[in-house]
Amino acid sequence: MSKRLQIYYSAIFGALGGLAGWWLIGSVATQTWGIWPAAAFVGAGLGLCMGALVASADGAMVKRKPLRAARDGILGGLAGLVAGALGMLLAQGAFLALLGGWAGRALSWMLLGLLIGAGDLLVSRRPQRAIYAGLGGLAGGLAGGLLYEGLTQLFLAQSGAAQVVLSGVGLVIIGACVGALIPLARQVFARGELRVISGEQAGLVREVTDNASIGRYDGNDLYLPDTGVAWRHAVVRRGDAGFELAVLPGADGLAQVAGLAVDPGASRPLRSGDRIRIGEVELEFVGR
């Protein structure tokens, strides 16, 4: 699956998350609550839905493993719940401090996007990756927030029914922006990528931020459900001297870099353009 298609799916999942969040928080009449409990509830609801959907996009569309998607989704949802509640409280504070308007709206959504992106830490447990995701969320929140505010200003004087549609569309847009920009930021900031040349996942391109695990287990960054690939087979990681392929000790199966075998427990430096063989799968490493 190409990188663009991965971004596309993540955006659609983010949009679905925004829609689900809108549906959830919109069915509770929070306007009669105090402003802070309402903000925490709305943030938690939006974070839960957007975090869960964005996190499960990879499992659902790339790995095509429903259980993996559900597991990532639950973790992403939990992270989103906390990050969203916290982020919305901060965002509401910023919004009030800036006395609303474009600046307030954009900055507030940036904060929320940043925290939802950073929630990736709970799913991937990789600080570097989570930072990139957070930056993506930040940019996504900015773009989505500005678009939402634009829509709000455009349909300011419309009736209540128009406001219902507007809020739904607005949250779908914010979800799509956050969903699209989280993987885009990871890809832009990544220093290398792995391209699957042959096998079940042929055509898949996976970015490598600081390290990426490879194996048959669907929790790996690069999931290769092919024969000859071990459960957890190898790791591509970035050391002081650049990227290297390390075959995990106890990995049962073949691993080669540029035609040279790598024993379990050993590693070999990678140069851009190197062909990697894991079991029966052929990969290409592209560094930047």
Next chain:
Amino acid sequence: MRRFSLLLLALVLGLLLTFALIVPIASQGQPLAGSGPVRVTQVDTSTYPQVSIFAAVSDPAGAPRGDLSRADFQIVEDGAPVELTDFVGAGGSSISTALVIDRSLSMEDADKIAGARAAADAFVSMLRPGDQAALIGFNDRVRTLEPFTADQAELHAAIARLRPAGGTALYDSVIAGVDLLRDQPGRRALLVLTDGQDCRDIVSCPADAGSAHSLRDAIDYAAESGQAVYVIGLGDRSSGGDDGVDEGVLRQLASGTEGSYYYSPDAADLTDLYTALAGSLQGEYRLSYVSPRPFYDGTRRDIVVMVAGERAGAGCTERHLINVTSSPLVGAALLLPLLGLLLLPGWVAARRARGVAAGPAGSGGALPVAPEVIVVAPEVAPAAATSSAGARCTGCDAPLRPGARFCGRCGASQPAPAPAAERRAFCDMCGRPLLPAAGFCTACGEPVRQTQDWVEDASARGAHR
């Protein structure tokens, strides 16, 4: 990829530019209180969508006018005239006042503290039934000496306890006053009296004798709560040194919060000033209406109050960053296109695959093909492509997907492909997998017998199957 990152950069820069252009326009806003005969002193949105406006109207001589009736007032919100739902004439609405009084050491000079006590006493004496007041004294530290009460005797007693000592934490006292007033209903007034400068801004002051917050913090904090600050400067004006009031700072504090600044050179004049302030507060009108745009959308509403041919502008911003109401119908209408977009790439890939298959094979159009195979088809390495492209069913001659062991159309079993060169071999002795081209087992050291037997055997078995 590089083009992609450039695109992202351009997008972010574009957005930031838009942002930078929009922010100054947005923050300009309209002044809340005009200086003309009509002034809007407070906009209360605590019971939104009902909005309450407090307005002071004065005659040409500057004295409060208390003889106006409901019909004299007209309110326009965002260009649309609104109907008043409630009108409280002059002297009818209850007022909560926080009296914030400087009790730094310098207040001892020239009987300033006595003047301040007398002025506060006069203000308290003017409280009407329903009104209440609180007293905050500040030097290095800010203390609430009396919380909100309508009991005049208690307030007088608290005022009598004001004793000068220590430094000046003016900005912190403003923040404390805003906090104290925050949950009070009706008209909220914050009167801050000082005779000096905040120790925070004076080099000769000890570090802990001034405010923890800056002037900007205090202004932002009050403005965020919509709390106007009435600032009273007492005694000598500063000539640039550390003594006397810094009128620049006090004016900034007043104008930044849509409040007012008053100056009294002599402590003896303070009582008149406080009495006049109480009179002007009590002479305000309260006008209530329901917003014609009763949405919780966090947008600003510009309000114009017109009375007796004069007008004053004001505004309020609904406070919710996001507050939505959902409806299942709208939800379904939004869900369907999104699901469509989710299935779109698979559908496009299937279309493309059909086109590819129909080209060379002619009859492949009816083949169900898994999308991911098709998406990646152009990226398959040439060697892999040639080995799988020509594969056809032995029974019905339909094209086969790579690695297929049965035909998708007729279900006939297909011969296994020739084993790859690196077919895994296992040690005869310990059974562990051998590395390709290994001469010895890496686990037990047993020499590997390189015979072709197993290859032939395997391919024969494959063909048989």
